Amino acid sequence: MSTAIVLMNLGTPAQPTPSAVRDFLRDFLSDPRVVEIPRPLWLTILNGLILPFRPKRIAPAYAEIWNCSADDAQVEGSPLLYYTRHQAQLLQKHLKDKGRDIAVEYAMTYGEPRLDKVIEGLRSKGYESFVVFPLYPQYSATTTAAIYDQVAQIFRKSRDIPDISLVRDYYHNPLYIKSLANSVREHWQKHGQAEKLMLSFHGIPKANVDKGDPYLRHCQETARLLAEELQISPERWQVTFQSRFGKAEWLQPYTDKTLIEWGKGGIKSVDVICPAFSADCLETLEEISVENRANFIEAGGSEYHYIPALNLRADHIEALAAVVEDKLPGPK
Numbered sequence: 001m002s003t004a005i006v007l008m009n010l011g012t013p014a015q016p017t018p019s020a021v022r023d024f025l026r027d028f029l030s031d032p033r034v035v036e037i038p039r040p041l042w043l044t045i046l047n048g049l050i051l052p053f054r055p056k057r058i059a060p061a062y063a064e065i066w067n068c069s070a071d072d073a074q075v076e077g078s079p080l081l082y083y084t085r086h087q088a089q090l091l092q093k094h095l096k097d098k099g100r101d102i103a104v105e106y107a108m109t110y111g112e113p114r115l116d117k118v119i120e121g122l123r124s125k126g127y128e129s130f131v132v133f134p135l136y137p138q139y140s141a142t143t144t145a146a147i148y149d150q151v152a153q154i155f156r157k158s159r160d161i162p163d164i165s166l167v168r169d170y171y172h173n174p175l176y177i178k179s180l181a182n183s184v185r186e187h188w189q190k191h192g193q194a195e196k197l198m199l200s201f202h203g204i205p206k207a208n209v210d211k212g213d214p215y216l217r218h219c220q221e222t223a224r225l226l227a228e229e230l231q232i233s234p235e236r237w238q239v240t241f242q243s244r245f246g247k248a249e250w251l252q253p254y255t256d257k258t259l260i261e262w263g264k265g266g267i268k269s270v271d272v273i274c275p276a277f278s279a280d281c282l283e284t285l286e287e288i289s290v291e292n293r294a295n296f297i298e299a300g301g302s303e304y305h306y307i308p309a310l311n312l313r314a315d316h317i318e319a320l321a322a323v324v325e326d327k328l329p330g331p332k
């Protein structure tokens with residue numbers, strides 16, 4: 001039975017325009033896994049307060065990062081889409097070099113390419129065994145479980161469902177941690193070590209964690225493993241949470257507030273890494289690299305470095321191969 005891997009990431013607008021951003025946000029923010037406010041109330045807020053305004057505000061930020069990278073990649077279009085497509089190509093090549101002839105495709109939870117179409121295309125080519133691989137090292141119901149829901153939905157009406165496995169998380173995989181550590185060390189070799197290393201993770205509402213989402217624990221454990229690998233003491237690094245959305249409390253400490261406090265408190269130099277993002281995207285290239293740099297400098301800081309996501313690093317691709325290996329048929 002031939003096996004195919006489908007790498008998954010969040011998704012991105014088709015174009016950096018208000019109407020394409022609106023289509024993307026409608027799809028994304030209508031998913032009950034993403035926003036847990038009771039449906040009728042949330043759909044009123046989404047359609048009345050968010051979709052008429054947010055796309056116009058966010059589209060220029062997308063335009064700014066379109067074709068951009070924080071590493072040497074010649075990005076075309078959305079960085080998230082570009083990196084995910086190339087991660088799939090590189091993983092397929094890596095597996096082939098190891099003697100495993102396995103198709104690797106990619107899909108997005110929201111927007112294009114959609115998972116159902118990708119699986120349909122693979123089935124029409126004769127693939128009957130699938131590994132769906134969400135590129136989120138830390139599990140959250142808001143991201144990984146949303147992908148599990150889509151897989152279940154796709155086969156809801158099938159009598160003869162194919163062989164499917166899913167990767168749940170990989171924050172503890174030693175090669176993933178090593179790849180993060182290598183990227184930090186390479187950065188330090190080029191630029192020197194800043195006073196502080198900030199590990200900024202995408203946030204989620206605090207209430208989700210209180211109700212049992214293990215995301216916070218996964219982030220804390222990622223940070224502990226990375227600090228251990230880098231052999232840095234606790235006062236040198238700090239976990240923070242970015243990308244807050246809406247009025248409710250999200251996981252704290254917040255990235256933006258912490259940088260302002262640090263700048264005002266006399267910290268002059270900061271390195272920022274975002275371990276929850278397997279690819280650079282709006283949230284790293286704009287929010288971290290542009291907006292938060294300005295926050296820190298305005299508050300009195302002088303050196304701010306964003307360490308790029310793992311993107312297409314060879315040790316990242318090797319880590320992804322090690323994670324998926326357990327799910328593949330044949331001798332391990």
Ligand SMILES: C=CC1=C(C)c2cc3[nH]c(cc4nc(cc5[nH]c(cc1n2)c(C)c5CCC(=O)O)C(CCC(=O)O)=C4C)c(C)c3C=C
Nearest residue numbers: 010011012013034058080140142143202204245281282283
């Ligand atoms: C509304 C609530 C949101 C939750 C919960 C959330 C969780 C979450 N998201 C990512 C990864 C990404 N998010 C990205 C963009 C993005 N995220 C939200 C909202 C929530 N995310 C919004 C509204 C947006 C769009 C931009 C905006 O309007 O501010 C992206 C980047 C997409 C891109 O095109 O570049 C990623 C990646 C994780 C990992 C996560 C929970 C752990």
Ligand SMILES: [Fe+2]
Nearest residue numbers: 010202243283
């Ligand atoms: Fe997000």
Ligand SMILES: [Fe+2]
Nearest residue numbers: 243282283287
């Ligand atoms: Fe953001």
